Each structure stands twice: as structure tokens, then as C-alpha cells.
Amino acid sequence: MAFDGDSLPRTVTQQRVVAVRHWTKSLFSFRLNRPRSFRFRAGEFVMLGLMDGDRPLLRAYSVASPTWHSELEFYSIKVPDGPLTSRLQAIEPNDPVLLGRKPTGTLVTDALKPGKRLFLLSTGTGIAPFASVVREPETYEKFEIIVLTHTCRYVADLDYGANLIRLLKDDPLIGDLAVDAVTYYPSVTRESFVRRGRITHLIESGRFFEELEIADFDGRQDRVMICGSMAMIADTRALLEKAGLSEGSNAAPGDYVVEKAFAE
Ligand code: A2P
Numbered sequence: 228m229a230f231d232g233d234s235l236p237r238t239v240t241q242q243r244v245v246a247v248r249h250w251t252k253s254l255f256s257f258r259l260n261r262p263r264s265f266r267f268r269a270g271e272f273v274m275l276g277l278m279d280g281d282r283p284l285l286r287a288y289s290v291a292s293p294t295w296h297s298e299l300e301f302y303s304i305k306v307p308d309g310p311l312t313s314r315l316q317a318i319e320p321n322d323p324v325l326l327g328r329k330p331t332g333t334l335v336t337d338a339l340k341p342g343k344r345l346f347l348l349s350t351g352t353g354i355a356p357f358a359s360v361v362r363e364p365e366t367y368e369k370f371e372i373i374v375l376t377h378t379c380r381y382v383a384d385l386d387y388g389a390n391l392i393r394l395l396k397d398d399p400l401i402g403d404l405a406v407d408a409v410t411y412y413p414s415v416t417r418e419s420f421v422r423r424g425r426i427t428h429l430i431e432s433g434r435f436f437e438e439l440e441i442a443d444f445d446g447r448q449d450r451v452m453i454c455g456s457m458a459m460i461a462d463t464r465a466l467l468e469k470a471g472l473s474e475g476s477n478a479a480p481g482d483y484v485v486e487k488a489f490a491e
Contacts, residue, residue, distance in 0.1 A: 245298050
């Protein structure tokens, strides 16, 4: 069903679904047609949703695609009784989806001071903004080394990120750069896997630095972006503060920035 343009709130536009991919029974990604006027910075989020009767039902979603792409990609959980995702998970190509006009957010390289190493620390669907950041050419102009960590409860929950990393080397713009610059560091907490444990524990125990054969966090050269649950953010933030890093924002760039992974 499409909606009459006149009945749409002014803050949203209506876009068409281009493709949908279901990764697990509780995770899926989809791509929308990108309006010409839609501009964003890698790492930003936007309101997205469906009409609920005559009212829009919107939630914040990080854009997972890079800024140069002609489509907009998103990565979502499916909450069985979630007001939006219980319906959104059923979208198919050509269906209409509401898209906000004003992307925003703090997981942008503009909110970080210049540095050498960029650490992208994510849990669950918190990897979505980093799927944009690691495919963005500007990231490679600003940083020499990029480490993407992704921690999930179960191995299958890593699939979206693992696939992203697998395809990175074939990326037309940053493929060659990414092969040298990007290190992917997945871990799982609730079943067996080559690496088990929360990222906070892996960092605290030193295993993270040992396995990657890299030096400990150093505020002079390291910049960090964090995206996960409120608890994950709080614990990771505490670790970084202990290491002497300070939080940045769009108005005052710093050593690290945080954003909650959006969920219902
Ligand atoms: P755990 O299984 O030990 O709770 P969730 O789906 O609940 O957001 O969790 C996603 C991943 O984030 C899980 O692997 C979970 O580990 C981990 N996690 C949850 N809370 C924290 C925290 N406070 N710090 C670091 N990782 C966390």
C-alpha cells in the first residue's frame, strides 16, 4: 500500500524497499531507495518506520551504507511484539517505508580529534553505524588502522558483520585500503566460538591487545566509537576514561563518542 503524499507528516518522506535479507530469526537488513535530497554523514541515524493507521510509527535507525551509495541500508532486530519491528520484518521489495528527512548523530569522525587508530566497538545491532563508517572513503583518509569489534550472544548473530567484512576487499572505493587497514575482532558470549567473552572483559584482561599484537589504548593516537546497549556503553566508557580518553561531540571533538544501539 502506498500513502497519499498529502497525508504524510512533513518530517518524513516515503521510500520504496529495494531488497530485504533475513540473517537469523531475529535479525534482518534491508535497503531503501535513496531520495536525491537525502544527505548524511557515515555513522548517523535517521527516523524510519511505517504508518500506523493515520499516524507514523517511527524509530531511530543507523544508516549502514556509505554516503556515496544510491541506496540506504539498515540493520534491524525483529521483536515479536515490538510495535514497529513486528511489522517491519514483513516488508518486501517495492513496499513503502517512511524515512525521516534529517539524519543526525555522534558516531561520526567529525566528532573525533585526529588520530592514528580508530576502534569501532559494537554489540548486537550496534554494528550498523560502523558498517557505514568502514565503507566510507573518508575514514581511510583520517585513520591508518581501523579495528572493528562485534560481540553477540550467538555465533549466527555475527553473520551480518562477517559478511560485511568478507565483501570489504571487493569494495570499489576502499577495497585495497581496507585489506591493509581493517582488523575484524568478533566474539560471542553464550555459546562456543573461537573467541568468547564481552569486549569489556577482553579489553580489561589484556587479551584484546595481545591477540591483535597492538599497544594498549593511548589517548594521543587512539579514537574510539562505541555502539551497543546502555549497559555496554557504560562499561566501555568507564574503561576508556580509565585509560585517559575523553568523550567528544559534534560541538567539541574528543577521543571517543558513543551512541545507544536502537532497539524496541
Ligand atoms: P552477555 O551475553 O554476557 O550479556 P544484548 O543482546 O543483550 O544487547 O547483548 C549483546 C552482546 O553484548 C552480548 O554478547 C552481551 O553479552 C554483550 N553485553 C551485554 N551487556 C554488556 C556490557 N555491560 N558490557 C559489555 N558487553 C555486554
